[in-house]
Amino acid sequence: METIEKLTKKLRSHGMKITPQRLMIFKVLENNTSHPSAENVYKKVKRIYPSVSFTTIYKTLETLRKLGEVKEFTIDDDRKHYDPNTSIHHHVICSTCKRILDVFEDFSPHVKLPDSLEKDYAVSGFQIFFHGICKECN
Amino acid sequence: METIEKLTKKLRSHGMKITPQRLMIFKVLENNTSHPSAENVYKKVKRIYPSVSFTTIYKTLETLRKLGEVKEFTIDDDRKHYDPNTSIHHHVICSTCKRILDVFEDFSPHVKLPDSLEKDYAVSGFQIFFHGICKECN
DNA sequence: ACCTTAATTAACAATCATTTTTGTTTATTA
DNA sequence: TAATAAACAAAAATGATTGTTAATTAAGGT
Numbered sequence: 001m002e003t004i005e006k007l008t009k010k011l012r013s014h015g016m017k018i019t020p021q022r023l024m025i026f027k028v029l030e031n032n033t034s035h036p037s038a039e040n041v042y043k044k045v046k047r048i049y050p051s052v053s054f055t056t057i058y059k060t061l062e063t064l065r066k067l068g069e070v071k072e073f074t075i076d077d078d079r080k081h082y083d084p085n086t087s088i089h090h091h092v093i094c095s096t097c098k099r100i101l102d103v104f105e106d107f108s109p110h111v112k113l114p115d116s117l118e119k120d121y122a123v124s125g126f127q128i129f130f131h132g133i134c135k136e137c138n
Numbered sequence: 139m140e141t142i143e144k145l146t147k148k149l150r151s152h153g154m155k156i157t158p159q160r161l162m163i164f165k166v167l168e169n170n171t172s173h174p175s176a177e178n179v180y181k182k183v184k185r186i187y188p189s190v191s192f193t194t195i196y197k198t199l200e201t202l203r204k205l206g207e208v209k210e211f212t213i214d215d216d217r218k219h220y221d222p223n224t225s226i227h228h229h230v231i232c233s234t235c236k237r238i239l240d241v242f243e244d245f246s247p248h249v250k251l252p253d254s255l256e257k258d259y260a261v262s263g264f265q266i267f268f269h270g271i272c273k274e275c276n
Numbered sequence: 277a278c279c280t281t282a283a284t285t286a287a288c289a290a291t292c293a294t295t296t297t298t299g300t301t302t303a304t305t306a
Numbered sequence: 307t308a309a310t311a312a313a314c315a316a317a318a319a320t321g322a323t324t325g326t327t328a329a330t331t332a333a334g335g336t
Contacts, residue, residue: 017296017319038309053299058310060297078306079309155293155322176283191325196284198323216333217283279336286329297318304311 001030001069001084010067024049025060029070035081035091035100075100096137139168139207139222148205162187163198167208173219173229173238213238234275 002010004026008018028036028044036044042057061082064070071083075093081100083091090103140148142164146156166174166182174182180195199220202208209221213231219238221229228241 012320015296019297019319021298051299054309055300055311056298062311150294153322157293157323159324189325192283193285193326194324200285277336280334282331282333284329284331287327289324289326291322291324293320293322295318295320298316300313300315302311302313305309306307 021056029084035083037079037081094134159190159194167222173221175217175219232272
């Protein structure tokens with residue numbers, strides 16, 4: 001995701017409007033490496049903007065996806081997750097704590113994969129997801 | 139000038155807005171063959187829209203000119219006149235009553251020109267103006 | 277040249293028109 | 307049952323327009 005400044009320019013250039021709701025959602029996402037679901041975003045935004053609606057979260061995330069500012073993916077359950085880092089990389093979900101971690105190169109140093117790696121070749125939007133066990137849970 | 143309906147569409151397609159002031163000015167101009175000055179338009183609009191400002195008249199006439207909806211010309215004094223008929227034609231000003239009349243062909247049947255025609259070859263924006271005497275004044 | 281006067285334009289804050297966005301409610305999907 | 311989308315009226319965002327005031331331009335008169 002671009003900086004919020006550039007993002008607002010992008011909105012303008014597309015005839016879209018800059019609203020406090022959107023700015024809050026941008027702030028929650030920027031530099032966010034936790035791969036939040038819509039609900040995660042909703043709860044965080046709600047803290048500082050209590051009247052925000054869930055529908056607005058959905059719509060804004062869809063807007064960001066269309067603008068190419070976030071990647072959308074499904075990995076653990078039936079909910080969508082959002083990643084403001086749009087560079088090509090893969091994800092590993094920890095079988096124990098269910099945290100989702102980024103794998104940028106072969107295997108990220110932050111992630112410890114078990115020897116008997118259970119590769120799950122679910123392909124979704126050119127992204128491959130792995131199941132593993134993270135450092136903290138090992 | 140186009141019909142008001144088409145004109146509003148043209149405004150829209152240019153990202154311009156339809157305001158009551160503009161609609162009044164359009165109505166005053168449509169099918170108007172009196173070649174009004176800005177002041178003429180102002181006075182007519184003011185009757186039904188008393189709070190309208192002179193500046194708005196000027197700006198709207200300039201807008202219409204830019205959109206190619208009126209022809210602007212000067213003929214008698216130092217004031218500009220506006221003609222919603224944008225087809226190519228000439229104008230005759232009556233030396234006596236100062237009315238401006240259209241000359242579409244060689245000489246319009248509506249205009250009686252004196253034998254000793256004093257042609258005034260003032261060229262302004264591809265229009266040629268003549269001085270003559272109209273039927274009523276002859 | 278200078279002064280008046282009238283026509284037109286410029287600057288700019290306040291208002292308006294219009295489209296987008298929001299949020300409620302209701303549907304759909306899995 | 308939970309997650310997401312659709313529909314639509316109400317609200318907000320925003321750029322265009324308006325109107326006030328002040329500046330400019332141009333012509334004529336003294």
